[in-house]
Amino acid sequence: MHDILPEDQPYFQRVAEVTANLVEFYGFKRIDPTVLENVEVFTRGIGEVTDIVEKEMYVLKTRGGDALAMRPEFTAGIARSYIEHGMCALPHPVKLYTTGPIFRAERPQAGRYRQFNQWDLEVFGEDSPAIDAQVIQVCWNILRELGLRDIIVEVNSIGDSQCRPYYKKLLMNYLRSRQNNMCADCRARLKKNPLRVLDCKEERCRKVVSNAPKIVDHLCEPCNNHFKEVLEFLDELELPYRLNHCLVRGLDYYTRTVFEIFSEGVPVKKDKEKKKEGSANEACPIETPGQIALVGGGRFDNLIKMLGGKDTPACGAASGIERLVNLMKTQGVRPTKPLLPQVFLAQIGILAKRKSLRLFEEFRKSRIRVVESLGRDSLKAQLGRAQKAEVRYALILGQQEALDGTVIIRDMGVGRQETVKLERAVEEMKKRLKK
Numbered sequence: 001m002h003d004i005l006p007e008d009q010p011y012f013q014r015v016a017e018v019t020a021n022l023v024e025f026y027g028f029k030r031i032d033p034t035v036l037e038n039v040e041v042f043t044r045g046i047g048e049v050t051d052i053v054e055k056e057m058y059v060l061k062t063r064g065g066d067a068l069a070m071r072p073e074f075t076a077g078i079a080r081s082y083i084e085h086g087m088c089a090l091p092h093p094v095k096l097y098t099t100g101p102i103f104r105a106e107r108p109q110a111g112r113y114r115q116f117n118q119w120d121l122e123v124f125g126e127d128s129p130a131i132d133a134q135v136i137q138v139c140w141n142i143l144r145e146l147g148l149r150d151i152i153v154e155v156n157s158i159g160d161s162q163c164r165p166y167y168k169k170l171l172m173n174y175l176r177s178r179q180n181n182m183c184a185d186c187r188a189r190l191k192k193n194p195l196r197v198l199d200c201k202e203e204r205c206r207k208v209v210s211n212a213p214k215i216v217d218h219l220c221e222p223c224n225n226h227f228k229e230v231l232e233f234l235d236e237l238e239l240p241y242r243l244n245h246c247l248v249r250g251l252d253y254y255t256r257t258v259f260e261i262f263s264e265g266v267p268v269k270k271d272k273e274k275k276k277e278g279s280a281n282e283a284c285p286i287e288t289p290g291q292i293a294l295v296g297g298g299r300f301d302n303l304i305k306m307l308g309g310k311d312t313p314a315c316g317a318a319s320g321i322e323r324l325v326n327l328m329k330t331q332g333v334r335p336t337k338p339l340l341p342q343v344f345l346a347q348i349g350i351l352a353k354r355k356s357l358r359l360f361e362e363f364r365k366s367r368i369r370v371v372e373s374l375g376r377d378s379l380k381a382q383l384g385r386a387q388k389a390e391v392r393y394a395l396i397l398g399q400q401e402a403l404d405g406t407v408i409i410r411d412m413g414v415g416r417q418e419t420v421k422l423e424r425a426v427e428e429m430k431k432r433l434k435k
């Protein structure tokens with residue numbers, strides 16, 4: 001877990017601004033689901049045999065004996081809220097977004113925190129593949145608008161309850177005879193969640209899955225058509241993507257389209273290796289320790305029903321804001337400069353301090369960006385701070401000025417000073433700052 005220090009705030013603010021502006025343009029409305037949820041929202045929503053539910057949730061017991069989880073993601077909580085507040089009665093699609101802290105008791109490593117922030121967007125009530133493509137496009141646009149370069153989308157389809165069970169069996173048969181070459185975790189996954197073997201990072205498991213049957217070759221017709229259309233939309237949008245048949249995602253609620261966006265530090269397989277596997281466009285990239293996903297998402301057509309609502313198709317995505325900020329820093333992307341203060345208010349003595357408190361409020365009401373200095377520093381020290389703050393003017397309220405009801409305006413550029421009536425100070429500054 002980590003604190004977000006003042007020097008990092010402009011980065012986080014920039015991500016928040018860009019995200020809100022963009023998603024609102026696409027018709028998303030903000031929602032803030034609760035931080036704590038009944039633990040069942042996640043066990044039922046994300047799935048009992050997923051890493052998040054099995055190992056990573058912070059769960060606490062209330063005095064009344066309820067088990068509450070600190071949200072390990074937004075999707076299930078937003079789906080719970082959609083049902084609880086009868087949003088199924090709204091005109092569809094219902095597009096919602098949020099940002100905020102997420103909690104996962106993960107093994108800490110680079111880019112992986114136990115408390116981190118996500119922006120998240122969800123679309124409810126629309127099963128068109130155009131929505132899948134639009135969700136990917138919005139995520140892509142946010143990263144591009146932030147100024148991030150060299151990013152790539154990876155997509156796959158994991159089918160639905162019609163075709164996935166058959167594929168699971170095929171995969172299990174294939175993996176069972178090779179389990180001696182797999183890691184202990186994958187041997188356990190084989191029984192409970194064989195799809196997760198596909199995205200294991202262990203080198204020996206990657207070797208095993210490189211020749212495993214691919215789910216895209218075993219989709220039922222509706223899933224196949226859906227996926228084809230998603231890819232056609234992405235082509236139309238000219239979004240650079242690659243197929244990754246090992247992309248399955250770590251949450252059980254997904255159906256059909258799944259996707260992630262990576263920074264292009266990702267090693268792409270050499271042509272020779274690709275050819276051995278078939279299509280040149282198709283890859284099962286080997287993750288290096290430095291490779292981390294910036295965005296993850298997909299379609300989840302069964303979640304609302306699983307949580308007790310009506311059958312409602314849905315699609316969404318989320319991104320780790322710390323990862324975006326880290327990449328902005330690595331790529332030298334500066335957040336926009338915060339607006340600099342325009343005026344520095346220096347004062348000497350109790351009476352001047354009292355008057356400058358009032359003057360400060362008047363500046364605030366007139367929307368002039370002013371910094372004050374209410375400590376006991378000498379005038380020299382205060383003017384030194386004004387210099388550092390790069391203000392155009394310093395106002396000096398000394399003991400004499402406080403008694404006379406005046407104030408000195410100092411032009412910091414040329415060092416010229418002029419005394420004006422205290423009640424004229426704000427108007428005078430307005431006039432000068434306009435020049």
Ligand code: HAM
Pocket residue numbers: 072073074075104106111112113114116118120121122293294295296297298300315316317318319320321322323
């Ligand atoms: P997720 O892939 O678990 O998906 O997380 C989304 C993003 O959150 C990741 O791509 C990554 O950028 C960031 N992230 C995940 N874990 C950490 C961590 N420990 N530290 C820092 N960043 C992290 C979801 O959360 C789904 N709810 C996304 C979704 C929305 N699917 C449909 N709608």
